[in-house]
Amino acid sequence: MIVIADGGSTKTNWCLINEAGRKIHFNTEGYNPYFSDTDYIVDSLRKTLPDHIEADKLLEVYYYGAGCSTDANKKIVADAMQQIFLNAKINIGHDLLASCRALLGDQPGFAAILGTGTNSCLYDGTDITLNIDSLGYFLGDEGSGCFIGKRILSDYMKGYMPKGLRESFYDNFALTNEDIFDNIYNKPLPNRFCASFSKFLYDYKDSYEDYTFATIEYAFTAFFDNLVVHYPNYKDYTLNVVGSVGYSFRDILSVVADRYEMGVGKLIRSPIDDLVDYHMNKSRKKA
Template sequence: MIVIADGGSTKTNWCLINEFGRKILFNTEGYNPYFSKEDYIVESLNKTLPDTLDTDKLTQVYYYGAGCSTDANIQIVKKAMGKVFTNAEIFVGHDLLASCRALLGNESGFAAILGTGTNTCIYDGKDITLNIDSLGYFLGDEGSGSYIGKRVLADYMKAFMPEKLRKIFFDTYGLSNEDIFDNIYNKPLPNRFCASFSKFIYDNRQNFEEYSLQVVDTAFTAFFENLVTRYPNYKSYKLNCVGSVGYNFRDVLSVVSDRYEMGVGKIIRSPIDDLVEYHLQQQKNS
């Protein structure tokens, strides 16, 4: 039995392929090694993996995760996985590679992630050949859920958002400025906290169209200005994208992409289905 996983900073999508070839999908939280260390990952997996999953029978684990871009971070996740999946051969790779394989398969092109965080690259059909670091939610991650969420929080705290929407925000979350500061500066996973408020914009978009479009358009414009347009000959590629933010606001993303004269290719919410098909095809070809 093998299991394939795509892990963002917020959520991990898993697919088990059992001995009969049946696909079984399940979710756990996300395990970004910049925020989640080995012991935490082990404890979380032991608590949240399905009780019906016999980890001893797994022979291969393919885990693609946010933050798994350095040898040190890969080892954090790999060691944690090894303590849970004790009999399996474990592969740990970057979630950006998962997105490339899901979006492009064995074809070359441009791939991006727009979820809790942001990432982009050029892919040659096998490997990532060029990646401009998005610098994480403190210094970058333009266009991401955390980027949009920080704008929403700032507008709320400064009373810049429409007053009726500001009231809806307080009625929904009941957060004071002090509560927000506490979550950002004193509690774990502040990137996930910030990103959660991008959903607020999505949920209230219909009644506050002008403000919502302005927030999202600004975020995607920053995404193009600081990341996409920095790639040589970026206009020769189509924008292929995975992630809830890119998918939920794909109409705005398409408008901004057209503004920068870049065509739009495949936009999907989650890579897991296409990623599973990629691995099944690779097994057939091997």
């Protein structure tokens, strides 16, 4: 039995493939090693892994995670996985590579993540050949849920948000300015806190179309200006994106991409199904 996982900063999607080839899907929270240490990940998995998952019987784990871009960060996650999946070979990769494999398979192209955070790269069909660092939620992550959430929170706190939407925001969250400051500066996982408000905007987008369009267009324009256009010959590629933000606001993303003369390719919410197919195809070829 093997398990394949795509871990974002907010949620991890898992798929176990048993001896009969049956796929068993389940979810846990996200584990970004920039914010979660080994003990935290182990504790969370012990609490949230479904009871029917026989962890000690797994032979291989393929975990692709946000923040797993350095050897030190990969070790944080690998050490945690080894404590849970005692008899498995642990393979840790970056979530950007998972996105490439899900979006492009063995074909070269441009791939991006627009979820809680942002990432992007050029891919040669096997490896990532160029990655412009998005610099994380504090300095960058343009186009991400966190970037959008920060704009929403700023507009709410400054009183720039449309009156009716501001009232709905308070009805939903009952947050004061002091509460927001406390969550951002004093509590753990501020990136996840900020990103959560992009869903609020999506839920009210039909009632506040102008505000939604302006907010999301601003985020995706920043994504292009600060990241996409700096890839050599970017117009020669199609825009392939994985992530809830890119997928949910794909109509606005397409408008912005067209403005930058970049065609739109594959847009998916989650890479897990395509990633599982990638690994199963690889296994068949080896056999």
